[in-house]
Amino acid sequence: MLETQLETLAGTVRARILAAQTPDELEAVRVEALGRKGTIADISKGMGKLAPEEKARIGKLLNTTKTGLESALAERQQEFAAAALRARLDAEWLDVTLPAAGTRPGSLHPLTQIQQELEDLFTSMGVAVLDGPEVESEYNNFDALNIPADHPARDMQDTFWLSAGQCLRTHTSPVQVRGMARLGPPLLMIAPGRVFRNEEVDPSHEHTFYQLEGMMVDRDVSIAHMLFFMKTLLKHIFRRDVTVRLRPGYFPFVEPGFELDIQCLICNGEGCPVCKQSGWVELLPCGLVHPNVLRMGGIDPEQWGGFAFGLGLTRLVMMRYGIDDIRYLQSGDLRFLRQF
Amino acid sequence: MKFSYNWIRELVDGLDASPADLMRLITIKTAECEGVEETGGHFASVVKARVLSVESMGESHNRKATIDAGGLGKRTVVCGAPNCRPGLITAYVPAGTSLDGKQIGRRVVEGVESDGMLASGAEIGLNRDHEGIVELEGAPGEPVDGCVPDAIIEVDNKSLTHRPDLWGHHGMAREVAAITGSRLREPADCSRIDKTSSPINVSIENFELCPRYSALVFENVNVRPSPPWLQYRLQAVGLNPINNIVDVTNYVMAELAQPMHAFDADKLTGGAIVVRNAREGETIAALNGESYALTPAALLITDAQGPIAIAGVIGGMDSSISGSTTRIVLESACFHAACIRRTSSRLKLRTDASMRFEKSQDPVNTERGLARALELLMMVSPGIRLVGGMADCAASPKPRTVIDLPMDWLRRKLGREIEQSEVVRILKALMFVVDEPEPGLLRVTVPSWRATKDISIKDDLVEEVGRMIGYATITPIAPATPTTPPPANxxxxxxxxxxxxxxxxxxxxxxxxxxxxxxxxxxxxxxxxxxxxxxxxxxxxxxxxxxxxxxxxxxxxxxxxxxxxxxxxxxxxxxxxxxxxxxxxxxxxxxxxxxxxxxxxxxxxxxxxxxxxxxxxxxxxxxxxxxxxxxxxxxxxxxxxxxxxxxxxxxxxxxxxxxxxxxxxxxxxxxxGPEGKRYRPIRRFPSSAFDLSVIAARRALSGDLETALRRLAGPMLESIEFLRQYEGEPLAAGEKSVSFRLTIASSDHTLSNEETTAVRDAVIQGMRELGFEMRV
CATH class of the missing domain: 3.30.930.10 (Bira Bifunctional Protein; Domain 2)
Incomplete structure (x- = not known):
């Protein structure tokens, strides 16, 4: 009799557990069936009237039923918890395409980037990085570089003069003079920096631009050494082998002096507008250091020799990024600068 | 500097390189070429024609001309030139000719079909005359005398800064001859000049600034336009044809890099030319119509009355050549480079002459200039007569520049092997004189035109040899690399x-x-x-x-x-x-x-x-x-x-x-410098924290409050942190409350409540003594 009642009850409760739609409904089922005053408790209260052997059997059955219902309940609770978590997570959906918070990262000027890249390259080759002032003495900018007053070579560089008689350096070459005085031979140095020419500004001319001077002074420095150094340098700058051509060029502070051309990287020497159909692009004026320059730098040209070169950083930046108007570089225009 | 391909070919025997090839050779071996441009292509079809008749075209300023174009027959052209008149021999450009990039065609002008055109001097590149059609001599059907298609090679002036000799075609021809192994022609025949007596006396007061002044006197001069070939050649290299006399001086300059000047001899006073420094404030009216005031740094050419030219820069107006000139003094001189440069920069007057002189010209060249001019004047001014010989005043010639060139040193500089015989061959081709006083040592004598500034030391010879063997023959070699890190920056x-x-x-x-x-x-x-x-x-x-x-x-x-x-x-x-x-x-x-x-x-x-x-x-x-x-x-x-x-x-x-x-x-x-850093042991005992709020005037500095709190908290203070500030109720107007969190700790024990409270009380007490109310 009790047995049947228990079975019926278990079936009903089990059905109600499964049918519960909310945690509250489930809780109500639990209280009604398994609570202290619940139906199971009621049945166990009625067991006192039973015979001992009957009591043991029913008691066992009652426990089994209760455990079974409790685990069904727990399982159902688990399901509700999992559903609740799923719902929460789903509710926490974010539009991942919305813009990020905080300040956008800043940028470094393209000239800074190329200078740093070249400084790193040269430093790795054991080269010292030196500085010189923007305002130079006439002596350092010209005389000490074998360009005496009234030399027509002074026309090669339109010069800004200060009222006090100094000039704005027209090239980074005066740092050669400073480097020789400071470090003495043997010497391996570069000097990147700002230089000035008194020129009207247009898309391809600026009065303010950047160069990188290089100088090596050692025993028995030859044109072959210079060529090796230049080729290594260019290979790293352009990240590929470049074909170079050396031809005579006149710069009073070197003898012999050269223009180093690279085969046009756009057309590979076939001829295109960039190289003006010649297949070559003029890139690196260079040469063996003139003995007068060594002498004025306090170095004995019979004992030491050297090479020097000048690389146009502004031009390099323009080539690398395809910039067609030099004026953007000093414009402070963020529409331009933020591209780098 | 513009170089005429034809001109160079005239001076180099058997030169067969094309203009583009020549440009490449010059770029690789000598100086940077900026480009090459065909010019005068139309001279292949332009012929002389005689104007037979000219008919008015009503209201139009244009007229219909019938011309006899020789072998091309009679043609009808429309011509607006005022000088178009029957009998005139002029230049006829047949239809189909390309002129300055434009195709000349048959076109109808105001109802009349023009079969080609008659051309001005400017249109066919003889000169800059746009006023009318060019007036020529000769017969219909003939080509325009000596004018043939040419190519102009433009060389970057900067790359010629050190090469006074390359400011003339002959200098470039000399390079080309050396590069191609051809024979160079000498256009000047100095044997034609008699050196004995001249009707004019020349003297130099300052030999440093004027190492040589040479002159010739001519009579029976006939000033008129130069023949077409001469005009064409000057025009092609960027010089403006003026008249036969001036054109000859410019021609010699463009050929031999020797600037010259012609004075009207009848406008000079006295029989002497004196080269001297200007006197302070001395002025001269120059050929360009400007008047210049000079300083003693400038050099003048003077006659008995005063300045007749600013040496090396510009001639004077008063003594200039005019249509009525019959006698001329032809100057061919050499001036000090820096002096000319200073004068020309001070006067802001750069001329073709000053540009050359400032590169250090060769005094030996003055005589060649005169010899060449003599020959040309005979051609372009028929009847002209040289009077006497050359007037010539010169400083004692500079000793020849001789450079010792050790072969092993040369090889070390080049960074490659080279036979001594090859070095000798190269230097001789460039007209150096080479001896071998001892094995492995070359003694090199520099030609006068390279010795003024360009070549003085053995390093200069490295360039001569290097560029001629071709730098492409040098294999790169790694330099010895340093073993120490470079100095830091x-x-x-x-x-x-x-x-x-x-x-x-x-x-x-x-x-x-x-x-x-x-x-x-x-x-x-x-x-x-x-x-x-x-x-x-x-x-x-x-x-x-x-x-x-x-x-x-x-x-x-x-x-x-x-x-x-x-x-x-x-x-x-x-x-x-x-x-x-x-x-x-x-x-x-x-x-x-x-x-x-x-x-x-x-x-x-x-x-x-x-x-x-x-x-x-x-x-x-x-x-x-x-x-x-x-x-x-x-x-x-x-x-x-x-x-x-x-x-x-x-x-x-x-x-x-x-x-x-x-x-x-x-x-x-x-x-x-960088801040020195030192480790402090990490505290091992827990800290205690408490918050305090200080009531202060609105403009009191929180930094000052913090400093006071820090001082009062003493050595146990580990950190102090600003929390917030507040203004408004219940604070009085003009007041604010600033809250801080103070954290205190000890390095050797855990602080007791009493210790913490003692510090806190001391801080509060201290702040109150400083006059701050505390909200605690």
Whole structure:
């Protein structure tokens, strides 16, 4: 009799557990069936009237039923918890395409980037990085570089003069003079920096631009050494082998002096507008250091020799990024600068 | 410098390289060519024609001309030239000819079909005459005398700076002959000049400035236009044909690099030419119509009355050649390069002559110039007669330049092997004289035209040999590499770190010019007179060297505010400060700015945060604002005991919106060097914290309150942290409450409640004694 009642009850409760739609409904089922005053408790209260052997059997059955219902309940609770978590997570959906918070990262000027890249390259080759002032003495900018007053070579560089008689350096070459005085031979140095020419500004001319001077002074420095150094340098700058051509060029502070051309990287020497159909692009004026320059730098040209070169950083930046108007570089225009 | 391909071919026997090939050879071996351009292609079809008749075309200024074009027969052309008249021999351009890139066709002009055209001197490239059709001599159907298609090779003047000899075709021909192994022709025959007596006496007062002055006198001169071939040639290389006499002087200059000048002998006073320094204030009316006042640094050519030319620069108006000239004095001289250059720069007058003389011309050349001119004058001024011989005054000739060239030294410089015989061959081709006084040593005598400035030491010969063997024959060799790390550059390291740091904080790097204007200086409270001033600025906008980076940044803010509502920028660059008697002091600065297009509080604390990133632990001290700064938002920055910069907001009248600026003197930062760091043991006992609120006047500085709290808390204070500040009820107006959290600890035990309370009480008591009410 009790047995049947228990079975019926278990079936009903089990059905109600499964049918519960909310945690509250489930809780109500639990209280009604398994609570202290619940139906199971009621049945166990009625067991006192039973015979001992009957009591043991029913008691066992009652426990089994209760455990079974409790685990069904727990399982159902688990399901509700999992559903609740799923719902929460789903509710926490974010539009991942919305813009990020905080300040956008800043940028470094393209000239800074190329200078740093070249400084790193040269430093790795054991080269010292030196500085010189923007305002130079006439002596350092010209005389000490074998360009005496009234030399027509002074026309090669339109010069800004200060009222006090100094000039704005027209090239980074005066740092050669400073480097020789400071470090003495043997010497391996570069000097990147700002230089000035008194020129009207247009898309391809600026009065303010950047160069990188290089100088090596050692025993028995030859044109072959210079060529090796230049080729290594260019290979790293352009990240590929470049074909170079050396031809005579006149710069009073070197003898012999050269223009180093690279085969046009756009057309590979076939001829295109960039190289003006010649297949070559003029890139690196260079040469063996003139003995007068060594002498004025306090170095004995019979004992030491050297090479020097000048690389146009502004031009390099323009080539690398395809910039067609030099004026953007000093414009402070963020529409331009933020591209780098 | 423009070189005529035909002219060079005339001087080099059997030259068969095309103009483009020749240009390539010259570029690789000698000097940079900028390009080659075909010219005078139309001379293949242009012929002389006789105008037979001219008919009016009604109202039109044009007329219908019938011409006899020789073998081409009779043609009808429309011609607007006023000088088109029956009987005239002129140039006929048949239809189908390309003239200056334009195709000449048969076209109908005002109802008349014009079959080709009659051309002016300018149109066919003889001269610059556009006034009428060219007037020629000869017979219909003939080609225009000596005018044939040519190519002009343009050589970069800069690459000729050291080569006085290459300022003439013969010099370039000499190079070409050496490069191609051809024979060079000498156009001047000096044997034609008699050196005994001249009707004119020449003397030089200053041999340093004028090492040689030579002259010839001619009579029975007939001044008239030069023949077409001469005009064409001058025009093609950029010289303006004027008349036969002047054209000959220019022709010789373009050929032999020897500038010349012709005086009208009848306009000279006295029988002598004296070369002397100008007297102070002496003036001359020059050929170009200008009058020039001279200083004693300039050299003059004078006659008995005074200056007749500024030596090496320009001739005088009064003694110039005119249509009525019948006797001339032809000058061929050599002047000191620097003297000519100084004079020409002072007078701002650069002429074809001064450009050549300033490159150091060869005194030996004056005689060649005269010999060549003599020959040409005979051709272009029929009947002309040389009077007497050459007047010639010269300093004693310079000894020949002789250079010892050790072969092993040469090989070391080139970085490759080379046979001595090859070196000798190359140098001889370039007309050096080479001996071998001992094995392995060459004794090289430099030709006069290379010895004025260009070649004086053995290094110069490395170039001669190197360029002729071709630098492409030198194989790169790795130089011996140093085994020590290069010296460090602390400044660059600092600047690089700062650039990374500041850009990582969201700032974009800008570069500004090193210049600004006087107005900019004044606007930023700087005295223009205190700046280094540019003596020759491009514009008044760029007349001073910047003594501050702030004006540049301000301009960047103005410019970018047009496109962006908010941005951050920075620059690292040098302030340039005048120092008497020395180079300016260039002080690197970092200037950063935040702009917001807002009227709200503004980004002051953002720029302050940047200051703290750059200079950890820096302390802003309120400071009197400069005129362009917000009067209540400006502070000096102290760092490690030094004033290193400033942080401020721009005055609202300077910027629409809010812009704050950080300006740091990196010179001081660099001097202070990296901060030494030392480890402190990590505390092992727990700390205690308590909060305090200080009631203070609204404008009391929280920094001052914090300093007081810090002092009162004593050695157990581990940290002090600002929590918040508050104004309003229940505080009185003009008061604020500032709350801090103080954390205290001991290094050797856990603090008891009593100890913590004792510190807290002492702080409260101390603050009260300082007059602050405490909310506890």
């Amino acid at each position: 602390a400044r660059r390291k600092l600047h690089r770190e700062l650039r990374q740091l500041v850009s990582a904080q969201g700032f974009d790097e800008v570069y500004n010019y090193s210049f600004f204007s006087e107005d900019a200086a004044r606007r930023f409270g700087l005295d223009p007179a205190a700046h280094c001033a540019v003596a020759n600025p491009i514009s008044t906008e760029q007349s001073l060297m910047r003594m501050s980076l702030v004006p540049g940044i301000w301009r960047n803010i103005q410019d970018n505010a047009r496109h962006f509502g908010e941005f951050r920028i920075f620059e690292i660059g040098s302030e340039i400060h005048k120092q008497d008697g020395d180079l300016p002091n260039e002080i690197p600065h970092l200037v950063a700015a935040v702009f917001q297009h807002t009227k709200e509080t503004g980004p002051f604390y953002e720029i302050k945060r940047l200051a703290e990133c750059v200079l950890p632990g820096c302390v802003p001290q309120p400071s009197a604002a400069r005129d362009f700064e917000h009067p209540s938002r400006a502070a000096e920055l102290a760092w490690r005991g030094k004033t290193v910069g400033r942080v401020f907001e721009f005055h609202p009248q300077m910027v629409e919106g809010r812009a704050v600026v950080l300006d740091i003197d990196l010179g001081v930062v660099e001097e202070l």
